Amino acid sequence: MIFREVEDPDLIAKARRGEVEAYNLLVSRWEKRVFNYLLRLVGNREDALDLSQDVFLKAYQNLKKLEDPARFSSWLFRIAHNEAYSMLRKNRPETELTVDPAIAEASARMYPIELSLAVESALGRLSGDQREAVLLKIYQGFKFEEMAEILDCPVSTVKSRLYTALDLLKISLAPVQTRGVE
Amino acid sequence: MSCSTYDWKGFVLGELIAGDRQEAEEHVKTCAACREEVDRLRLTQAALFALREEEIPRRIAFVSDPVLKPHWWQRVWMSGPAMGFASAVLIACAILVNAAYRPAPPQVAVTPAEIDQRVRAEVDKRVKTAVVEAVSEVEARDGQKTAELVKAVDEKYEFQRRADLAAFEDYARMQQKKTNLAYMAMTGIDQPSTKP
Numbered sequence: 001m002i003f004r005e006v007e008d009p010d011l012i013a014k015a016r017r018g019e020v021e022a023y024n025l026l027v028s029r030w031e032k033r034v035f036n037y038l039l040r041l042v043g044n045r046e047d048a049l050d051l052s053q054d055v056f057l058k059a060y061q062n063l064k065k066l067e068d069p070a071r072f073s074s075w076l077f078r079i080a081h082n083e084a085y086s087m088l089r090k091n092r093p094e095t096e097l098t099v100d101p102a103i104a105e106a107s108a109r110m111y112p113i114e115l116s117l118a119v120e121s122a123l124g125r126l127s128g129d130q131r132e133a134v135l136l137k138i139y140q141g142f143k144f145e146e147m148a149e150i151l152d153c154p155v156s157t158v159k160s161r162l163y164t165a166l167d168l169l170k171i172s173l174a175p176v177q178t179r180g181v182e
Numbered sequence: 183m184s185c186s187t188y189d190w191k192g193f194v195l196g197e198l199i200a201g202d203r204q205e206a207e208e209h210v211k212t213c214a215a216c217r218e219e220v221d222r223l224r225l226t227q228a229a230l231f232a233l234r235e236e237e238i239p240r241r242i243a244f245v246s247d248p249v250l251k252p253h254w255w256q257r258v259w260m261s262g263p264a265m266g267f268a269s270a271v272l273i274a275c276a277i278l279v280n281a282a283y284r285p286a287p288p289q290v291a292v293t294p295a296e297i298d299q300r301v302r303a304e305v306d307k308r309v310k311t312a313v314v315e316a317v318s319e320v321e322a323r324d325g326q327k328t329a330e331l332v333k334a335v336d337e338k339y340e341f342q343r344r345a346d347l348a349a350f351e352d353y354a355r356m357q358q359k360k361t362n363l364a365y366m367a368m369t370g371i372d373q374p375s376t377k378p
Contacts, residue, residue, distance in 0.1 A: 032235070
């Protein structure tokens, strides 16, 4: 017999029948990605963890409303997006971070672990929409159509945000690129 | 400055359709400016991948949810293996309990003398039964034989009686004839001629 990994739709079907363990397995597959996505959005580990729990709880409660189990990932990130922006709206007004040339210049002399911090810093200088577009595309690998679904906006808007973000990142990370990332 | 007709970000991000992608690949081989733009975008993408992925501080897990939790009978009913296992356990328990609490057959110590006595009693009983059966059989056979002999004697006696009776009747008729002839001779009554 050939071992076949249980697919997400199978786990979703079981979870819909009330099998909590199937849902826990589903959570274990996605919690790290959702947590990191939320962490980059809200910038705080505790908030990101609380939000992750809320996201998976809300997903569980609404699992029967998921029409196409094959699109579970985009549906889950749509919930995560909504939860994150709901919290951000309550906690703080959205602020646009500006490029800090000093930090960008300093990142050029960094080692890999510091490079990670430089990237984090560069992402932090993007607007929330731009940063989220980068997170969904670069780190989560969603297609433009899926991103539009998650962000509830046209594909053209998604592309505009992402392309602007890439132009900004290209500038802010240029010193890093010249040193170590080859 | 790269050529504005090409979507190099889409190219690097893998969002171009096959035809556009092939055309862009052909162009980037011949255009230094566009090649530089593509290289910078790829380096930026590579730099972004340097971002460390954080481990989640606490695992997320759910225990139960009353909204989706099925009734106990649904859980039992839907779980075939569980039902099978429970049945097997019940049967095993029943067998064990039965084996543990079933009364054992009485264990009585029997001496050789008792065994001999029992054997003799059994033999006597069987011999008596056989004797009774044999006597009954002989009596029945004798009774039947006696009945047959009595019947034969009765038949012989009856035959003799009938023969004696017939002889007596013949004798009586003869005596009657003689008496009649004597009377006729005494009284002179002509005798009927016997000649033609």
